[in-house]
Amino acid sequence: MAIEDVRKYFKKYDRDKDIIELESSSTTVELAAAALSVEAGRIAKTLALRSGDDIIILVAAGDAKIDNSKFKAEFKTKPKMLDADETFKWTGHRVGGVCPFGLKENLPVYLDISLKRFNTVFPACGSGNSAIELTCEELENYSLCQKWVDVCKNWDV
Template sequence: MAIDKVREYFSQFGLEDRILEFDVSSATVELAAQAVGVEGARICKTLSFQVPDQEDACILIQFAGDARVSNQKFKQTFGHKAKMLSAEKVLELTGHAVGGVCAFAVDNPAVRVYCDESLKRFDTVFPACGSANSAIELSPDELFRYSRALGWIDVSKLPEESGV
C-alpha cells in the first residue's frame, strides 16, 4: 500500500509517528478538513498535471485547500496549458491513487514537484500520505523539504480573487 511506502519514507526523518490515519475518508478537501478538524484551506491538496509530449512525466503541485488553479498563471509559469492527468495516469506515475495523492515517496524522476504560494498563509498544513484516510501535519517549509519540491510558485487564485 502507498501509505506504507510513505510511512517508510518518513521514517528516515523520524517523522513516521506524525502520520495520522482516520476511520473515515479524507479523500477530498472537505472530508479531510472534517477528519483533521481544521478549515478546508489548511488541507494541502496535490494536483497532477500533464507535461506536453512527455507521456511518462507529470507536474505535481501542492496547493492550499481553498486555492484553484489559475490557467493564466500556470501557462505563464510552465509555458503550456494546465491539463490534469487521468486517475489511472496519476497512479501509474506517482504510485498514489486519487484521494491520497501526495508528493512523498514518489520514486519516478520524471515527476516534478512544486509548492504553491497559497500554502504560505498557514503555520501548518495537512497533505495526504498515500491513502484516502491519512494526513500529516507539516509546516510549509517542512512540506517543501520533505516533498523535495523544486520551488515555490504562484499558479493559484484564492476564493476572494475568484469572486467566490
C-alpha cells in the same frame, strides 16, 4: 500499499509516527478538513498534472483553484489533470491519497504560495484516510520541491 511507501519515506526523517490515520475518508478537501477539524485551505491538495510533455506534481491550498493564465505563464503550457489510472501509474498513489512523498517516479514537485498563509498544512500520505501536519518549511524539505510558484486563484479573497 502507498501509505506504507510514505511511512517508509518519512522513517528516514524520523516522522513516520506522525502520520495520522483517520477513521473516516479524507479523499476530498472537504472530507479531509472535516475529519481533521481544520479549515479547507489547510488541506494541502496534491495534483498530478501534465505540463506539455512533462508530468509534474503541484501542491496547493485546499481552497485554491488553478489559474490557467498564471500556470501558462509559469510553465509555458496549459495544465491538464491526469486521470486516475495515469495518476496511479506515475505517483504510485490512488486519487484521494496522492501526495508528494514516496512517489513511484521521480517527478518535479512545485508548491503553490497559497499554502504560505498557514502555520501548518495537512497533505495526504498515500491513502484515502491519512495526513501529516507539516509547516510549510517542512513540506518544502520533505517534498523535495523544485520551487514555490504562484499558479492558483481564489484563495486570497
